[in-house]
Amino acid sequence: MSTPRITIIGSALSGNKGAAAMLESAVQTLTERLGDVEFTLLSMYPEEDRAQNPYPNLEVLAADPRTLGVTINVLALAHRLLPPLRPLLRRHPAIRALAGSDVLLDQGGITFTDGREKFLLYNVASILPALDLRVPVFKCAQAVGPFRNPINRVVSKVFLPRAHTLVTRGRITHEHAEGLGLTNLVAGADYAFSLAMDGTEEQALREAGVDLGFFEDGDVVGVCPSVVLQKKVDARNDDYEGQMVAFIERLRRHGKKVLLVPHSVRTGTGKTHNNDLPLCTRIHERLQPGEDLLFVDRELGSQQLRHLIGRCDLFVASRFHAMVSSLAMAVPTLVIGWSHKYREVLEMFELEEWAFGHDQLDPGYLWTRFEQLDERRDEVQAKLDAHLPEVRERSLQQADLIATLVRERSAARR
Numbered sequence: 530m531s532t533p534r535i536t537i538i539g540s541a542l543s544g545n546k547g548a549a550a551m552l553e554s555a556v557q558t559l560t561e562r563l564g565d566v567e568f569t570l571l572s573m574y575p576e577e578d579r580a581q582n583p584y585p586n587l588e589v590l591a592a593d594p595r596t597l598g599v600t601i602n603v604l605a606l607a608h609r610l611l612p613p614l615r616p617l618l619r620r621h622p623a624i625r626a627l628a629g630s631d632v633l634l635d636q637g638g639i640t641f642t643d644g645r646e647k648f649l650l651y652n653v654a655s656i657l658p659a660l661d662l663r664v665p666v667f668k669c670a671q672a673v674g675p676f677r678n679p680i681n682r683v684v685s686k687v688f689l690p691r692a693h694t695l696v697t698r699g700r701i702t703h704e705h706a707e708g709l710g711l712t713n714l715v716a717g718a719d720y721a722f723s724l725a726m727d728g729t730e731e732q733a734l735r736e737a738g739v740d741l742g743f744f745e746d747g748d749v750v751g752v753c754p755s756v757v758l759q760k761k762v763d764a765r766n767d768d769y770e771g772q773m774v775a776f777i778e779r780l781r782r783h784g785k786k787v788l789l790v791p792h793s794v795r796t797g798t799g800k801t802h803n804n805d806l807p808l809c810t811r812i813h814e815r816l817q818p819g820e821d822l823l824f825v826d827r828e829l830g831s832q833q834l835r836h837l838i839g840r841c842d843l844f845v846a847s848r849f850h851a852m853v854s855s856l857a858m859a860v861p862t863l864v865i866g867w868s869h870k871y872r873e874v875l876e877m878f879e880l881e882e883w884a885f886g887h888d889q890l891d892p893g894y895l896w897t898r899f900e901q902l903d904e905r906r907d908e909v910q911a912k913l914d915a916h917l918p919e920v921r922e923r924s925l926q927q928a929d930l931i932a933t934l935v936r937e938r939s940a941a942r943r
Contacts, residue, residue, distance in 0.1 A: 601621075633664050685724055
C-alpha cells in the first residue's frame with residue numbers, strides 16, 4: 530500500500546487555536562488509523578504556520594487568498610483541461626500535493642452561510658482545485674446555511690453536492706443542509722473535540738511563564754473576548770471593550786479570580802484578523818492590577834491552551850473554539866455568540882440555554898446570566914459529564930470515515 534497523502538485547507542497552526550485544534554486532531558486521529566501518513570496544509574499564513582509546525586509529516590504550503598484564488602485555482606483548471614501540460618503544472622507544490630492526495634479535508638469552521646457572502650468566493654476557491662483534480666472533498670464538521678440569500682443559495686446548490694461528504698456540526702446545520710436537498714451528509718461534532726492531550730501541557734505552560742499556582746485556591750472564571758464580537762457590538766454604537774472591563778471588575782468584587790485569555794493570537798503583528806491579543810491587552814491595561822487576575826499575553830499551543838481553560842471553574846466564551854475547549858474540558862460555560870453555530874453545539878449537551886446573541890449583550894444581562902450559571906453550575910456540570918463521551922464519539926466518527934475513504938482510494942490505485 531502506498532503512503533496515504535492528505536491535504537488540508539481552512540485550518541492553521543498559528544493564530545486561531547480552534548483551527549489548530551481541528552488540524553492537530555486530524556493529524557492525531559488519522560495517524561492512529563492509517564499509520565504512516567503524509568499531510569499537506571494549504572495555509573493562509575505559511576511562514577507563521579511553518580514556525581509552529583511540530584509534525585515531521587506535515588508540509589506547509591502557501592495558500593494566501595491571492596495564491597489560492599488565482600494561482601492554485603487557475604493551475605488546477607489548466608490541469609483538468611490540458612492533459613499534455615500536467616507534468617509541467619505539477620511542478621507547482623500545491624498542485625503536486627493536491628494531485629497526489631487521496632482526499633482534501635476542508636476544515637473551514639463556517640462556510641456557505643447567509644450573512645457571510647464576502648467569504649463565499651473563498652469558500653468556493655478552497656474546494657474547487659480539488660474538484661478540478663478529481664480529488665474527493667471531505668468537509669470536516671462545520672456550520673453551513675441558512676441558504677435564504679439568493680446568491681449563497683445558488684452557489685451552495687452548485688458546489689456543496691459535489692463534496693464527497695459534508696459533516697454537519699449540529700442539528701441546525703443539518704436541517705439547513707437537508708433543506709437544500711443535500712444527501713452527502715453525516716451528522717457529527719466538531720473535530721476539535723477529538724484533540725488529545727499528551728501530558729506535557731503543564732510543563733510547557735510553566736516554561737511559557739504561566740503561573741499555574743493561580744488556580745490552586747478560589748473560584749477562577751475564564752474570560753475569552755473576541756475581536757469578531759467586538760466589531761459586531763461596536764457597530765451598534767455600544768462599547769464591547771468597556772463592557773468586558775466592567776464585567777471582569779464586577780467578578781473580582783464578588784470574590785472571583787479571573788483568567789483573561791485570548792484564544793486567537795498572531796504573534797508579532799497588531800493586525801486583528803484571527804488575533805484577539807490586541808483587544809485583550811487593551812482590556813488588561815484598563816483593569817486594576819491584583820493577585821486575583823491572570824492575563825495570558827502570548828500565543829500558546831492548542832493543547833496548552835485547552836489545559837489552561839480546563840483549570841477554570843467557570844468560563845465565559847465569545848470565540849467558538851474557546852467554547853469547544855471549555856466544553857471538552859467539562860467546564861460550565863456561558864457563551865456570547867453571533868450565529869447558530871454556538872447554540873447547535875451546546876444542544877448536544879442540553880445546554881443551549883447558556884448561549885445568547887451579541888444583540889442581547891449589555892452589562893446587566895451578562896451579569897444576570899453569569900449569576901444564573903454560577904448558581905446552577907452543578908446541574909450544568911452533570912450534563913457536561915453525561916454527554917461529553919457521546920460528543921467525542923461523534924467527533925471521532927469523521928476520522929473513521931476519512932480513513933475508510935483513504936484506504937479505498939489507495940486500494941484503487943494498486
